[in-house]
Amino acid sequence: MECNPVLYSWVAVYNNGSSLSEFDGNGRHLFKEIDQDKLDQLSWASSDPTKTTYTVHIAPWQRVILFRRHHFNERTGEDYVLYALGWQATIDGRNYKSILFIDPQTNTARITENLG
Amino acid sequence: MAAVVDVQEGNGAAVTWNLVTAARFCTADDPAPAATNPIPIPAAGTNRSYWKSHAIAFSGAFTNVTNVKIYTDGVGFGSGCIEYIGVETLTLAQYAQATGTPGTTGNEMVASHANIASKQLLFAFTSTSPKTVDAGPITSGRCKHVVTQLDVDPTAAAGTKTAETITWRYDET
Numbered sequence: 001m002e003c004n005p006v007l008y009s010w011v012a013v014y015n016n017g018s019s020l021s022e023f024d025g026n027g028r029h030l031f032k033e034i035d036q037d038k039l040d041q042l043s044w045a046s047s048d049p050t051k052t053t054y055t056v057h058i059a060p061w062q063r064v065i066l067f068r069r070h071h072f073n074e075r076t077g078e079d080y081v082l083y084a085l086g087w088q089a090t091i092d093g094r095n096y097k098s099i100l101f102i103d104p105q106t107n108t109a110r111i112t113e114n115l116g
Numbered sequence: 117m118a119a120v121v122d123v124q125e126g127n128g129a130a131v132t133w134n135l136v137t138a139a140r141f142c143t144a145d146d147p148a149p150a151a152t153n154p155i156p157i158p159a160a161g162t163n164r165s166y167w168k169s170h171a172i173a174f175s176g177a178f179t180n181v182t183n184v185k186i187y188t189d190g191v192g193f194g195s196g197c198i199e200y201i202g203v204e205t206l207t208l209a210q211y212a213q214a215t216g217t218p219g220t221t222g223n224e225m226v227a228s229h230a231n232i233a234s235k236q237l238l239f240a241f242t243s244t245s246p247k248t249v250d251a252g253p254i255t256s257g258r259c260k261h262v263v264t265q266l267d268v269d270p271t272a273a274a275g276t277k278t279a280e281t282i283t284w285r286y287d288e289t
Binding site for chain 1: 119121123136137138139172177178179182183243279280281282283284285286287288289
């Protein structure tokens with residue numbers, strides 16, 4: 001079963017002003033294609049203009065966190081998707097992270113330091 | 117196209133992974149038994165299903181999958197029916213075909229599966245406390261598989277049980 005939850009897609013903006021979108025005229029780009037060394041900001045954006053765009057600015061000392069969290073119901077085939085966006089960094093030998101989980105079904109977002 | 121996921125059940129001695137959309141506990145190594153080989157309610161003691169080996173297979177376009185977990189709605193099949201999941205989650209090489217007496221009972225997973233050393237209550241795992249299946253990263257193919265089994269005791273009520281829900285959770289980049 002194909003899970004194609006593209007209510008939100010990512011947009012990467014680089015520090016030279018250029019950008020890379022998950023979907024463009026060349027099809028779909030993968031997360032691994034993002035040049036994280038040049039990354040200035042990363043967003044979850046919707047083609048629906050009524051939906052909020054969520055953006056994180058990335059400093060050179062931060063590493064980006066971006067994923068879709070799927071909840072795939074084996075019986076019904078329903079795929080409930082949360083969108084995660086944030087950063088992590090190693091400071092004095094300890095890993096710190098801050099992650100925003102966006103739930104478009106309930107129109108809520110929460111920040112956590114726990115990946116769960 | 118994003119990741120394509122299929123829930124699969126391993127069957128046979130030389131394992132074949134079969135697509136399943138409605139797994140059914142039964143007393144045979146069968147991914148689609150329909151009403152054949154149900155689990156008889158014992159007069160005393162316990163009858164068991166054959167154990168089930170389930171995983172999800174990933175294909176399509178994605179960078180990787182991590183943090184694969186599984187959980188239930190916490191309800192279960194009711195009195196006399198106890199659902200277990202092996203503590204260990206297994207690689208393909210650790211697969212073992214389910215065994216038992218067809219139409220009567222399966223062999224108990226801890227006693228008979230070479231790679232399952234202990235088991236837990238399946239329906240104790242819920243959305244707030246899911247069971248970790250595979251940390252990943254997975255770039256293609258199948259995650260580790262889980263082994264589940266249904267025990268039936270004399271207090272069970274006869275008949276087809278209402279379907280229960282198992283949910284797979286995973287992070288896709």
